[in-house]
Amino acid sequence: MTKLLKYVRESQIWKSVFRHGYPDTPRNRTLAVLSNVFLHLHPVKVRRSGIRLSYTWCMGGLTFFLFLILTLTGLLLMFYYRPTADKAYEDIFALREHVPIGVMREMHRWGAHLMVISVWLHMYRVFLTGSYKPPREFNWNVGVILLVLTLLLSFTGYLLPWDQLAVWAITVGTNMARATPFLGHEGPGAALVSFGGIDFIHAGDDVRFGLLAGRFVGEGALLRFYVLHCVGFPLIAATLMAVHFWRVRKDGGISGPL
Amino acid sequence: MLSALAMLLGGGGEPVNDGPVGAAIKNFSNWLTEPTRYSIASILAVAGILYFRKFFAKVWVITAFFALSTAYFVFAFQDPNFNAIITKPDNVPIVILFATVIFFTWLSLRRAVINDERTKRGEPTLEGELAKQKVFTWPDLVYSELICLVLFTAGMIVWSILITAPIEEPAATARTPNPSKAPWYFLGLQELLVYFDPWLAGVLLPSFIIVGLCAIPYLDMNPKGNGYYTFEERPFAIAFFWVGFLLFWVSFVILGTFLRGPNWSFFGPFEFWDLHKLEPMVNVDLSTYFWVDLLDKPRPDNPFVREAPGIVALIGYFLVLPPLIGKTVMKKMVEEMGMVRFNVFMHLFLWFALIPVKMGLRWTVNLKYFIGMPEYFFNV
Numbered sequence: 001m002t003k004l005l006k007y008v009r010e011s012q013i014w015k016s017v018f019r020h021g022y023p024d025t026p027r028n029r030t031l032a033v034l035s036n037v038f039l040h041l042h043p044v045k046v047r048r049s050g051i052r053l054s055y056t057w058c059m060g061g062l063t064f065f066l067f068l069i070l071t072l073t074g075l076l077l078m079f080y081y082r083p084t085a086d087k088a089y090e091d092i093f094a095l096r097e098h099v100p101i102g103v104m105r106e107m108h109r110w111g112a113h114l115m116v117i118s119v120w121l122h123m124y125r126v127f128l129t130g131s132y133k134p135p136r137e138f139n140w141n142v143g144v145i146l147l148v149l150t151l152l153l154s155f156t157g158y159l160l161p162w163d164q165l166a167v168w169a170i171t172v173g174t175n176m177a178r179a180t181p182f183l184g185h186e187g188p189g190a191a192l193v194s195f196g197g198i199d200f201i202h203a204g205d206d207v208r209f210g211l212l213a214g215r216f217v218g219e220g221a222l223l224r225f226y227v228l229h230c231v232g233f234p235l236i237a238a239t240l241m242a243v244h245f246w247r248v249r250k251d252g253g254i255s256g257p258l
Numbered sequence: 259m260l261s262a263l264a265m266l267l268g269g270g271g272e273p274v275n276d277g278p279v280g281a282a283i284k285n286f287s288n289w290l291t292e293p294t295r296y297s298i299a300s301i302l303a304v305a306g307i308l309y310f311r312k313f314f315a316k317v318w319v320i321t322a323f324f325a326l327s328t329a330y331f332v333f334a335f336q337d338p339n340f341n342a343i344i345t346k347p348d349n350v351p352i353v354i355l356f357a358t359v360i361f362f363t364w365l366s367l368r369r370a371v372i373n374d375e376r377t378k379r380g381e382p383t384l385e386g387e388l389a390k391q392k393v394f395t396w397p398d399l400v401y402s403e404l405i406c407l408v409l410f411t412a413g414m415i416v417w418s419i420l421i422t423a424p425i426e427e428p429a430a431t432a433r434t435p436n437p438s439k440a441p442w443y444f445l446g447l448q449e450l451l452v453y454f455d456p457w458l459a460g461v462l463l464p465s466f467i468i469v470g471l472c473a474i475p476y477l478d479m480n481p482k483g484n485g486y487y488t489f490e491e492r493p494f495a496i497a498f499f500w501v502g503f504l505l506f507w508v509s510f511v512i513l514g515t516f517l518r519g520p521n522w523s524f525f526g527p528f529e530f531w532d533l534h535k536l537e538p539m540v541n542v543d544l545s546t547y548f549w550v551d552l553l554d555k556p557r558p559d560n561p562f563v564r565e566a567p568g569i570v571a572l573i574g575y576f577l578v579l580p581p582l583i584g585k586t587v588m589k590k591m592v593e594e595m596g597m598v599r600f601n602v603f604m605h606l607f608l609w610f611a612l613i614p615v616k617m618g619l620r621w622t623v624n625l626k627y628f629i630g631m632p633e634y635f636f637n638v
Contacts, residue, residue, distance in 0.1 A: 023396050032396045042395040049388035051399045054369065055487075057362055058406050065407055069414070089428045096425060106418030113351035114414075116443050120355075120503075121362060127474075127499050128366045130483035130492065137475035144471045151443060158441050165348075167429035168438045172448070176460025179635065187457050188636040216431060255485040257386040 041245050043253055050254030055129070059122035063150075064241065066115040071234065073108040081160070083226035085219040088162035112154050119150045131255035139247040142240055149237045156229035159222060170225075171217050177208040184208060283330075284337065288526025291517055293452075294621045300509050304500050307367070311489060315368040320361070340527050343516055347421045352442060352515045359508050363500075369487035370496075377488070385486040436520045436533065445514025446507050452522070453616045455637045463609070470606045477603045479595055506613060541626035544568045561631050568629035572638060575612075580604040 008014055009022075020031035033039045049055060081091045095105050123143065126132060132140035159170045182189040183206060190201040203215055213220030248254065276284065290299060307314045314320075334340040343349065373383040393399075440448045450459035482491040489496050517524055519531040548567040549557045558564045584592045584600055592600045619625035629638045 026394070029394045029396045033400075039396070039400065042399060044395055045392040046395055046399055047389045048391040048393050048398075049385040051393070051402065052388065053402070053406075054365065055385060057365075061403060061406065062410060065410065069411075085429075089425075092425055096422065101419060103415060103418035106421065106423045107414055109423040110351070110417055110421075111414060113348070113442075114354070117351060117355050117358065120508075121358060123471075124359075124362065124499075124503060125366070127503075128370075128496065129485060129487055130495075131485060132475040133478065133481065133484040134475070140475050141472050144468060147471075148468060154443065155441055161425055162429045163426040164429060164433070164435055165424075165426045167431065168435055169441050172438050172440045173444060176447075176456050179456035180461045181457055184457075184461075186635050187461070188634055191634060217429075218431070256389040257383055257485045 041249070043249060046253060047256045049256045056254065057121060057125050059118045059125055063115060063118045063122055066111050066118060067237070067241070069111050070108060070115065073104045073111065074230065076104050077108060078230060083160070083223050085162065085222060088160065088222060092161045092163075108157075112157060115150055116154055119147050123147060126255075129255060136247075136251045136255065139244060139251055142244045142247065146237060146240050146244060149233055149240070153229060153233045153237065156225040156233065159217070159225045160229065162222065167217050170221070174208055174211050174217070174221075177211055178206065180207045280333070283333070284526075284528040287334075288528055291513075291524075291526050293513065293517075293524055296509075296513060296517070297505075297617065300505050301501075304497075304505060308489070308493075308497055308500065311367055311371055314364070315371040317368075320364045323360070324357075334527065337528050339530050342531075343527070347424050348442070349515060350417075350421065352512060355508065356512060359504070363504065366487050367489070370489040373486055373488050374490045377491070383486045383488070389485075437518060437522055439514070439518070442511060442515055445518075446510035448522075449510045449514045449518070450613065453613070453620055455635075457635065458638065463613075466606060466609050470610070473602060473606065477595070477599055477606075479599075502610065541620065541624045543627045543630040544571070544625060545630060547623075547625075561633050565629045565631055568627070568638070572628055576605065576608055579608065 019035050020028045023029045023032040030044045033042055033044050077095075080095060082088065092105070095102055126140065126143065155170075155173060159166045178184045178186045180187045182193055183201065184190060185201050185203045185206040185208075187201075187206075190206070191199070193200045203209065209215065211221070211224075212218070213224050290296065331344075335344070344353065369384060373385075376383055439445065447459055447464060450463060453459070454463070478492075478495055480492050480495065482488070483495075516527060519525040520533045520535070521537075523535045523537050525531055525535070544567055545557055545564050549555050549564070562569070580601060583604065588600070595603065616625070616628075627637045629636065631637065
């Protein structure tokens with residue numbers, strides 16, 4: 001057994017992948033982190049205070065992990081889902097009826113709920129430890145935008161099952177846009193945006209219309225939310241996450257007393 | 259054993275005879291969770307916990323709290339009304355939210371209390387002591403990440419197998435469900451709709467929350483408390499965030515999920531969601547109070563004259579109050595922060611404070627709007 005392991009470890013294939021020996025010496029432990037594109041998000045050495053669960057609550061890490069779970073399960077769901085008003089409900093229903101012990105939709109739904117919670121708790125922890133203070137002001141801002149994106153991702157996904165819960169929750173949510181000052185047709189100041197007696201802001205062209213691609217939550221809104229949910233927001237979130245993690249490193253690693 | 263568990267989780271379809279103690283607990287719960295009392299009780303709770311933090315930071319206190327909550331839940335599960343709302347699959351995360359927020363609040367408070375005591379004795383903080391040591395990412399960090407990840411994934415799979423994701427009836431734009439609720443994480447904002455119009459509760463206030471969060475690092479000039487838990491070195495910041503996050507966000511989400519039923523009427527946790535529950539609409543505009551009650555005249559026709567008292571009150575609140583405070587009680591703060599920071603802070607703070615102010619006025623004098631101009635969709 002040991003012989004076989006030794007043989008594998010010394011083969012050219014193994015050595016072409018791993019450029020270092022088993023990470024049990026300081027040199028190899030350093031190389032393990034440095035020579036791996038994923039692990040090198042981390043520094044080689046970290047402050048012991050910064051990796052205690054009682055300090056970090058692991059919420060930032062869990063949020064990222066949930067994002068990965070949701071990307072994977074979401075990708076699988078996309079194979080079986082058609083974002084049209086007459087097929088969407090049918091496809092989601094079929095996932096439940098025809099797949100024995102199907103957990104992909106469940107993982108996606110519960111994971112999405114949990115991601116909102118873990119993002120909030122991450123923000124809570126960062127606030128309570130004062131980790132937004134200099135030099136981390138900018139990264140806190142990136143985090144706030146990521147928090148908003150998480151909510152938007154969840155909100156756009158909420159519509160996709162196309163059941164009563166989905167449609168009416170989105171109706172309640174997007175009805176708010178009607179009241180946007182100056183830009184919604186029931187918002188204060190909207191009546192002022194007129195020229196020569198012609199109203200520029202009405203139910204057919206205000207912010208809400210832009211969000212929903214229509215006057216109510218219909219086929220246009222479904223497609224719009226689907227594209228934003230599957231492509232638009234994840235791309236922006238992934239980009240900002242890269243910035244977020246990079247800045248954690250650049251601003252001195254996981255926060256700790258100076 | 260199993261059947262008992264199944265009965266517990268499945269919820270007794272039959273109303274159980276509670277006996278005097280059970281009935282008293284249920285009546286008290288319904289009474290206490292009425293929105294006014296609920297909000298006042300949570301404000302008192304936050305203030306009390308921060309003031310008596312040394313007591314609440316003790317391990318047995320949180321243990322006792324969770325033990326009692328569990329006992330309460332087991333008791334409450336047998337009630338069909340409570341069971342119906344708490345066991346909705348989509349409400350499971352709210353229970354998780356409740357438990358984790360309380361646990362982590364306790365944990366942070368405990369570490370803050372310990373750190374504050376250490377600082378007083380001149381010792382380094384819990385984090386400060388460990389920060390001197392550096393460890394290799396491999397294995398110390400990578401392994402704990404892996405363990406977290408595996409345990410978490412296992413939990414997710416178990417949860418996903420046990421509880422099927424619900425799907426309701428197909429979308430029908432003609433049939434409005436009652437209540438129609440926004441996604442749960444926006445229920446705090448939907449709760450604000452009781453007190454404010456959509457342009458405030460749904461557009462302006464959320465925007466201010468985002469702007470306000472972004473502004474925090476630039477407004478908080480206190481260099482202390484960076485990288486460790488503390489309360490005494492930044493009491494205002496912590497208390498403010500507690501009020502904002504715990505009271506006006508998390509507790510309103512819980513209120514909106516469990517205690518708001520048809521027509522957004524309030525229902526106690528053990529109350530049946532009756533479609534026909536009526537809540538009297540007795541709210542009165544400030545203009546009515548001013549013209550009709552105070553001056554004993556009919557309200558003027560011109561909306562700007564009619565709403566003059568409210569306009570004056572809000573101009574005073576937003577434009578006169580900040581310089582007044584800046585020149586008097588907060589003079590030192592203005593010097594430290596500079597005019598720009600101080601004004602941004604004051605305006606964000608005043609918008610935030612408008613929420614409890616309006617809630618208080620609604621509960622005490624049934625105030626509907628400071629300014630009520632439905633002609634221009636301008637109601638504050």
